[in-house]
Amino acid sequence: MRYLVPLLLSTLVWWILTEAAQAWVVGVPVILVSTWVAVRLQDTDSGSAPTHRLNWFAVPRFALFFLWQSLQAGLDVAKRTLKPVPDINPGTLYYYTSIPHGTARYFFGAIVGLFPGTLCTEFSEDTDQLVLHVLDTDVDIALDCRRLEREIERLFKLPAADQQGRPA
Amino acid sequence: MIYVQILLVSLGCLFFIVGTLGLLRFDDAYSRIHAITKADNLGLGLLVLGILPSALSVPQGLKLILIWVLVLAASATASYLIAHYIKQHQLSKLPHGARPDTTADGQDAEPDPTNERGPQ
Structure with missing residues (x-):
């Protein structure tokens, strides 16, 4: 679940950026890296500050x-x-x-x-x-x-x- | 539709001009940030709204909206960072071209509930 939302958002942003050009050979690695970065940043954040879930x-x-x-x-x-x-x-x-x-x-x-x-x-x-x-x-x-x-x-x-x- | 688009884009440009005018006319750094962030966000919003009907596909339209959202996020963060820097280094009252006094400790400044700047 922690990976799901960043993964979906990254995929959506890639899809928008490439205007649905289906460039998944480049897209999939980029999406995975950006998801990983997003989750990592969340982790460092919650070290000092509580993370609130978006409704x-x-x-x-x-x-x-x-x-x-x-x-x-x-x-x-x-x-x-x-x-x-x-x-x-x-x-x-x-x-x-x-x-x-x-x-x-x-x-x-x-x-x-x-x-x-x-x-x-x-x-x-x-x-x-x-x-x-x-x-x-x-x-x-x-x-x-x-x-x-x-x-x-x-x-x-x-x-x-x-x-x-x-x-x- | 094209006339509505022309109107929206023109209004958007007008707000960019107004934002820049505010940057030039207001005389302290904080107020300048107010002018540039708020007017430009509205200007870009109107611009995006104006070109949106001309988008050739759904992702292209979404891309325009994404640009606006990203600029909003960037300007909200940047305006805080600049304002915070000004506060810490007490730059808002300095005349043009003056360098911040490095010995001044902005952190421990006494809270001053009155105006930062005297009445005009």
Whole structure:
């Protein structure tokens, strides 16, 4: 099972890359090597951080949420850029996340940079505090981050957090 | 259909221009990362959406989407890495061309809840 998902994904990517050209003589070794690398990387990861399993059924919902937020993020930044004087009020937000340490939190830290007005600048493995850079300190960014956390909990089959995360 | 495609591709290009404009107009490094990542992701998304109907086969269409997904993953990771580097080395407030002070210890900086940068 640990090999199955990377194997299927590698095969799919190869099939896409070659546009179904059936170049399996090269393809099969490449697929096997990439599967092996993927599993090896998972192993080194879980040495320090717990690996969270993805809930594949939650992917479409998350994808839609992500697409909508990307649109908002792009429009938001375009609106701010095109003002005669750039309309930004940047600042730092110390944010306490309820996402547990591990894959899910890495995912949160990376993807938050693609959501409207947020960018993760510091990431700690010991505490729940993340340092976010926000484009406009007048917007309630913490609220948006909570929403993203709920979606990530669904995506990774995490137990829903009690609202212990304090808005910074 | 071709007009919808032209519209989508043009909009996509517009967002690339806006992203670059943000990179030039915003005056601290973090805000520049905001502009370039978010605008370009949307721009590339619209571009891919615009050329998708012209794809000759299913794998070709999937390849376009795969390109977008890979760029998303790369820009999410890269934006964090650059922002983290700036924070550690306290580069965001330095004027153009200045070199980071190697003795400054960014790690132990006192948390400053106010703006990184004064009001304009």
